[in-house]
Amino acid sequence: MKCIVLIPIGIVLAAAPVSTQAVAGGGFEVRTLSTRADMVSGGDVLIQITTPPSAASKIALTVNGREPRGELRETTTGTVIVRLTGLRLGTNAIAVGLKGQKPGVQLSVVNHPIAGPVFSGPHQTPFSCETQAFGFDQPPDINCTVSTRVDYFYRSNAVQGNANPFKAYEVTGPRPDDLAMTTTLDGKTVPYIVRREMGTINRAVYVIAFLHEPNTPLPDPWSTNGSSWNGRLIYSFGAGCQAGYHQGRTTGFLGNRSALEETQLGDYGLAKGYAIASSSFNVFANTCADVIAAETMMMVKEHFIERFGVPRYTIGSGRSGGSMQQHLIAQNYPGLLDGLIPTAAFADTVTLITHLSDCELLARAFETSASTWTDDEKAAVAGEANWQFCARNGTAVPLLRPTYCDRTGVRADQIYDASTNVNGVRCTYQDNMVNIFGVDPRTGFARRPFDNVGIQYGLKAFNAGEITFEQFVDLNRRIGGHDIDGRVVATRTVADPEALRIAFQSGRVNDTSKGMATVPIIDVRPYTDGSGDVHDTVNSHVTRARLLAANGTSANQVLHTYEPETNIQRVQRDNLDEMQQWLDAIANDEAATKTALERVIRNRPASVKDACYTKEGEKITDMARCAQMFPVYSNPRLEAGMPIAATMLKCELKAVDRADYSVRLTDAQFAAIRATFPSGVCDFTKKGVAVRPPETWLKYGGKN
Numbered sequence: 001m002k003c004i005v006l007i008p009i010g011i012v013l014a015a016a017p018v019s020t021q022a023v024a025g026g027g028f029e030v031r032t033l034s035t036r037a038d039m040v041s042g043g044d045v046l047i048q049i050t051t052p053p054s055a056a057s058k059i060a061l062t063v064n065g066r067e068p069r070g071e072l073r074e075t076t077t078g079t080v081i082v083r084l085t086g087l088r089l090g091t092n093a094i095a096v097g098l099k100g101q102k103p104g105v106q107l108s109v110v111n112h113p114i115a116g117p118v119f120s121g122p123h124q125t126p127f128s129c130e131t132q133a134f135g136f137d138q139p140p141d142i143n144c145t146v147s148t149r150v151d152y153f154y155r156s157n158a159v160q161g162n163a164n165p166f167k168a169y170e171v172t173g174p175r176p177d178d179l180a181m182t183t184t185l186d187g188k189t190v191p192y193i194v195r196r197e198m199g200t201i202n203r204a205v206y207v208i209a210f211l212h213e214p215n216t217p218l219p220d221p222w223s224t225n226g227s228s229w230n231g232r233l234i235y236s237f238g239a240g241c242q243a244g245y246h247q248g249r250t251t252g253f254l255g256n257r258s259a260l261e262e263t264q265l266g267d268y269g270l271a272k273g274y275a276i277a278s279s280s281f282n283v284f285a286n287t288c289a290d291v292i293a294a295e296t297m298m299m300v301k302e303h304f305i306e307r308f309g310v311p312r313y314t315i316g317s318g319r320s321g322g323s324m325q326q327h328l329i330a331q332n333y334p335g336l337l338d339g340l341i342p343t344a345a346f347a348d349t350v351t352l353i354t355h356l357s358d359c360e361l362l363a364r365a366f367e368t369s370a371s372t373w374t375d376d377e378k379a380a381v382a383g384e385a386n387w388q389f390c391a392r393n394g395t396a397v398p399l400l401r402p403t404y405c406d407r408t409g410v411r412a413d414q415i416y417d418a419s420t421n422v423n424g425v426r427c428t429y430q431d432n433m434v435n436i437f438g439v440d441p442r443t444g445f446a447r448r449p450f451d452n453v454g455i456q457y458g459l460k461a462f463n464a465g466e467i468t469f470e471q472f473v474d475l476n477r478r479i480g481g482h483d484i485d486g487r488v489v490a491t492r493t494v495a496d497p498e499a500l501r502i503a504f505q506s507g508r509v510n511d512t513s514k515g516m517a518t519v520p521i522i523d524v525r526p527y528t529d530g531s532g533d534v535h536d537t538v539n540s541h542v543t544r545a546r547l548l549a550a551n552g553t554s555a556n557q558v559l560h561t562y563e564p565e566t567n568i569q570r571v572q573r574d575n576l577d578e579m580q581q582w583l584d585a586i587a588n589d590e591a592a593t594k595t596a597l598e599r600v601i602r603n604r605p606a607s608v609k610d611a612c613y614t615k616e617g618e619k620i621t622d623m624a625r626c627a628q629m630f631p632v633y634s635n636p637r638l639e640a641g642m643p644i645a646a647t648m649l650k651c652e653l654k655a656v657d658r659a660d661y662s663v664r665l666t667d668a669q670f671a672a673i674r675a676t677f678p679s680g681v682c683d684f685t686k687k688g689v690a691v692r693p694p695e696t697w698l699k700y701g702g703k704n
Helices: 290-308 321-332 349-368 375-382 388-393 459-463 469-478 497-505 538-551 568-588 596-602 623-629 667-676
Strands: 005-008 022-025 028-032 045-050 059-063 069-076 079-085 090-098 105-112 149-155 166-168 181-183 189-191 193-201 204-211 233-237 275-279 314-319 339-343 521-526 557-562 611-613 698-701
Touching: 022 105, 028 090, 028 105, 045 105, 045 290, 059 079, 193 290, 204 290, 233 290, 233 321, 275 290, 290 321, 314 321, 314 568, 321 339, 321 349, 339 568, 349 375, 349 388, 349 469, 349 538, 375 388, 375 459, 459 469, 469 667, 521 538, 521 568, 538 557, 557 568, 611 623
Parallel strands: 233 275, 233 314, 314 339, 339 521, 521 557, 557 611
Antiparallel strands: 005 698, 022 028, 028 045, 045 079, 059 090, 069 079, 090 105, 149 166, 149 193, 181 189, 193 204, 204 275
16 A cells, blocks of 8 residues: 655755756865766766865765766866766765865765656556657557657748648758848857757657757767857747546657747747756656656756756746646745746646546536526626536536546546456545555545535525525535536535645645745636636636735745737746846846845846737736726635635634624524534635645655
């Protein structure tokens, strides 16, 4: 039986980036550059050694008491960068000193397999490799290991319309006549030729692409001279949200074809000289497990740094499930992302699931109600622009259903069935994250953090006179909940107490108090409210309210809302340019500052502000006008009285109180409400059950 093990990782020295680690002594400082010292993978690590004056040529470096394999070069006076290779699995002792003397300092690094895991816990089983979807052969092992492949493509200036503008580039052939040119962010005009590297890391297929003309220098950890890379990295995250058990057939950057423009940014980032990276585990449609996504991103970025050098900064980009990854990685694994461009964003995954589960319960209650409900009354209870949102998105919530598995990766006979296959694969949100939530010994399934005990659905609508007393009581009597298999049942959903604690401690509920408080965020919202699309605008404002509540300001978040039919790839170019200006200003800021958040706010360009846009491209900064054009609606929990900034999954209860109702209740009516809520109703003046500050850089493990 697996159980949860939460291990806080030791705090790194203040002078080092939080995703690396440094030690000092004997006049030397040794710092990991590619990743944290305790989270090295693949047998390689990039380190930086700061030496005493004129000592660089006299360095004595050993790994586990022996002369190491790797490359060592002095970059500036007193600074040496070393790429070490051939590390053994487990702990490796790196000792640095002067030749002929005792080592002055020692740094321990812990090396993990390139197939992982590093901190996400035991690998998910069963598991299907899908490398052939990317043009690789069938892998020889269960870790989906394939040989790294490098392909070259060029952008044709002859392709018209919506056709794929990229063609295969023959390295040994002549330059094509239709080869386009591009000008990078650094002002270099170069052939639009792209180097694309693919392979497997952490059992996922990764991709790294950037401008590079064959037979010219590649960037490396010591120099980018002669390369077209602008020194900046975009990490692209894919949409969706579904349980894993398979490798995936797409990455957050490209699918299984040669197109290089399938990100939210199109090919604009490549054309400007950015490197772009992603992997199949950074697509939530492949596995909706943000810890695995964070681990994979960390490992891919480590590989990138060891091969090509440390980026000036790393920008996250991605839509929907890609936005959840950005938020949760920035919050819980600070240092991996330096700026976020989430599109159609959600604060986190559990907040979305709670919203959709409420919709399903409301739909069932309305269908079985003794009262007659109009669509307007239903919408008033749900808080949406209209009832279409819940009608479309609240039917059999997939993330609560154990049988909602991707049939391309999991065979039908492997999937859980309550009657015929109780030990089969379960594809709920929490079962996909079993290493985090642990197993409930009573059921043998993953612990579940969801709850709706005490929620007075439709409270605001009742108090506003939009629904009757009879409707209010009947609704709350019928609302019910979900059982462990995601079926609607008469009793309300009760969260597992341990799952609640873990959800907050581990940061699955994003309170924005950690890494989210220190990164610039340009939140991009294609406006879809009223259409039934799941990406409603209130989610951006939930994140904003949490930032304000946790940090006293939301000035590190900018909201951009776009009229329907806007060309999002076109406007994302402006968002990337604004993020680049913001991050460059931060990087160039040498002024003393008290906090990272102050640094972010001080360097936000004056032109980067809340705005909305017409589909013709008009930018509107009058937010009162924007609010009229693109009204923000609500959700069922907010309409039950929960504050928008609240992170609670389970409310604290209080006795039914007449003061909560604007209508003068008769004794019989008051008794009816008390009978509907025998254990009490939510007290939203309190923070909620098990709510606590999150911890960052947690490791997860399991044992039988």
